[in-house]
Amino acid sequence: MAMKVYGNGMSVCVARVLLCLHEKETEFELVPVDLFACHHKLPSFLSMNPFGQVPVLQDDDLTLFESRAITAYIAEKHKDKGTDLTRHADAKEAAIVKLWSEVESHHFNPAISAVIHQLIVVPLQGKTPDAAIVEENLEKLGKVLDVYEEKLGKTKYLAGDSYTLADLHHVPYTYYFMKTCHAGLVNDRPKVKAWWEDLCSRPAFLKVSPGLTVAPATN
Amino acid sequence: MVVKLYGQVTAACPQRVLLCLLEKEIEFEIIHIDLDTLEQKRPEHLLRQPFGQVPAIEDGDFKLFESRAIARYYATKYADQGTNLLGKSLEHRAIVDQWADVEVGYFNVLVHPLVMNLVIKPRLGEECDAVLVEELKVKLGVVLDIYENQLASNRFLAGDEFTMADLTHMPAMGYLMRTNINRIVKDRVNMNRWWEEVTARPAWKKLMKMAGF
Numbered sequence: 001m002a003m004k005v006y007g008n009g010m011s012v013c014v015a016r017v018l019l020c021l022h023e024k025e026t027e028f029e030l031v032p033v034d035l036f037a038c039h040h041k042l043p044s045f046l047s048m049n050p051f052g053q054v055p056v057l058q059d060d061d062l063t064l065f066e067s068r069a070i071t072a073y074i075a076e077k078h079k080d081k082g083t084d085l086t087r088h089a090d091a092k093e094a095a096i097v098k099l100w101s102e103v104e105s106h107h108f109n110p111a112i113s114a115v116i117h118q119l120i121v122v123p124l125q126g127k128t129p130d131a132a133i134v135e136e137n138l139e140k141l142g143k144v145l146d147v148y149e150e151k152l153g154k155t156k157y158l159a160g161d162s163y164t165l166a167d168l169h170h171v172p173y174t175y176y177f178m179k180t181c182h183a184g185l186v187n188d189r190p191k192v193k194a195w196w197e198d199l200c201s202r203p204a205f206l207k208v209s210p211g212l213t214v215a216p217a218t219n
Numbered sequence: 220m221v222v223k224l225y226g227q228v229t230a231a232c233p234q235r236v237l238l239c240l241l242e243k244e245i246e247f248e249i250i251h252i253d254l255d256t257l258e259q260k261r262p263e264h265l266l267r268q269p270f271g272q273v274p275a276i277e278d279g280d281f282k283l284f285e286s287r288a289i290a291r292y293y294a295t296k297y298a299d300q301g302t303n304l305l306g307k308s309l310e311h312r313a314i315v316d317q318w319a320d321v322e323v324g325y326f327n328v329l330v331h332p333l334v335m336n337l338v339i340k341p342r343l344g345e346e347c348d349a350v351l352v353e354e355l356k357v358k359l360g361v362v363l364d365i366y367e368n369q370l371a372s373n374r375f376l377a378g379d380e381f382t383m384a385d386l387t388h389m390p391a392m393g394y395l396m397r398t399n400i401n402r403i404v405k406d407r408v409n410m411n412r413w414w415e416e417v418t419a420r421p422a423w424k425k426l427m428k429m430a431g432f
Contacts, residue, residue, distance in 0.1 A: 050365045051365060066321060069320045070313075073309070076309060098287075107270055
């Protein structure tokens with residue numbers, strides 16, 4: 001039976017999982033969850049993810065939440081096909097992939113998600129973005145991208161010379177970010193820009209990006 | 220050769236790695252990086268950790284930072300030695316990863332600013348943001364209700380055995396339990412049971428002794 005992913009293609013965390021499934025050439029079924037109707041807060045959904053968020057993965061009798069735990073599981077289960085996303089054959093290389101995945105989770109994600117929340121989610125709720133929060137997080141994001149600019153001067157991708165989960169996890173939020181008026185943060189850093197353009201050229205990206213459809217506010 | 224850990228033994232992220240090394244019975248050496256004098260921001264340390272934080276490790280000529288990546292590396296490298304922290308099957312490992320990721324996105328994101336305001340700021344003579352503390356307590360209560368429910372039908376977070384999912388919570392939880400809001404855990408029966416059990420482990424006791432707590 002094909003794996004089921006509960007969620008919608010426009011969600012950043014769902015897109016993270018979909019990118020992984022496409023890179024691993026794994027069949028799956030996407031089961032939409034109506035977030036506007038709060039279906040993710042119903043008992044039937046909470047029994048799958050008690051935190052009431054998407055995505056959720058079902059693979060036979062395994063139910064899993066947390067997008068990065070899901071991508072790690074898919075990459076490990078199908079390690080012998082598709083793109084090698086974890087460099088599993090070498091413990092040290094696998095650790096470096098994990099390191100830069102942690103960097104995405106702890107340094108990149110908090111800053112970029114705060115910006116996207118203000119510029120995309122808040123207007124959808126009928127409110128005005130908080131400019132101070134945007135500015136504070138753009139500054140933090142800039143410092144993280146400075147570290148990336150230096151790293152990408154030494155290696156083609158974040159964890160070495162091949163594309164891994166460490167790069168993949170960045171894609172959905174960056175895609176939305178590049179649609180805001182702050183795309184210069186990436187475009188003004190030549191190595192980061194080249195890395196981003198490379199990530200966008202991958203076939204898996206071209207399959208997932210049409211689903212990332214929420215439009216940003218123009219400020 | 221002994222693993223060199225650059226960090227401060229009282230800080231939560233180095234403790235995460237130290238606890239893993241102790242559980243796995245791996246020898247290590249701590250090279251003190253003094254956070255009070257901002258040694259972690261100096262050029263020499265930035266070469267080890269470009270974000271200016273602790274810990275970082277050197278193991279021969281292999282270098283790594285990010286405490287959770289370091290812990291995972293050693294748990295994998297020494298899978299057959301000491302406590303099995305990763306889980307027994309692919310599916311069990313995925314559940315361990317899931318609850319370890321919950322620590323990042325739901326637990327640490329609230330406990331870190333709580334500890335900063337309740338413990339670190341007073342130590343530095345700065346004012347605690349009382350309004351923020353109240354807000355964070357409410358949010359943490361909601362999250363801990365989910366943990367309470369998980370621990371009602373599981374001995375540990377990811378099932379019947381102690382794993383990385385439990386270990387990764389312990390350093391920050393240790394700080395939380397030393398604040399005046401520790402009732403948020405103690406008043407939850409299963410969380411309290413879990414905390415008593417994980418802190419009775421010899422590796423934790425050794426770590427607390429090393430840290431002078």
